[in-house]
Amino acid sequence: MARTCGELADDIRQILFDPTGIRWDNDEIMKWINLARKEICKYKPDLFVKTKTVILVAGTKQSLPSSAIRIVKVVRNMGTTGTSPGRSITLTDLKILENLPGWHAHDPSSVVLHWTFDDRSPKSFYIFPPQPATGQGYVEIIYIDSPGNLTISQELDIDVTYESDILNYVLGMCYRKDADFAGNDKRSQGHLNDFYRSMGSREQLEMIDDPNIRSAAGPRSLITREGK
16 A cells, blocks of 8 residues: 655654654645656656546547646547447557558548657647547547646555655755755755666666567557558
């Protein structure tokens, strides 16, 4: 069971010799906990993955929910009511679609066959064939969501193995507040260095363990002129 932010805040204040929150109250501790989660998201965005069924709009270009950072995958069709799992949707290269003149104006269908994206526009994606003007379909998508702000009574929303990273980040920011006191500037830098060192180490370790990197060949998807 995940611990609450309040339990972590208690641990942090014990280290700071401020158990009653005279110097660092709940609001300040929570500010740094939430900022730590946002910083972790830069290095480990997969910790904030969400799966959601969304209704599509007419045409080929689709937008992610407002809080999304970027698309991960368009998984499958969910019918015109959003409750009927259907055909899976394959990823295709945008360049392949661009070789098909008029693909944005192709005969529309509520059933999506393929999806693609442009790295320069991470909060949107494209589908083929286009959605009709009425009776659009739903699809299931996976995306990276922005970490929202937690409150002191809520449970931490990331794996427990990241608690020490959050602790280091918060301690670094708290000691920075009192950097004029002897030793606190060094303590602040030490904790923040430990935080960023841990983030870098996790990235390297996961690259080694990533089966897609170790695999000699990965799956490909191609689109035909008939869209099949």
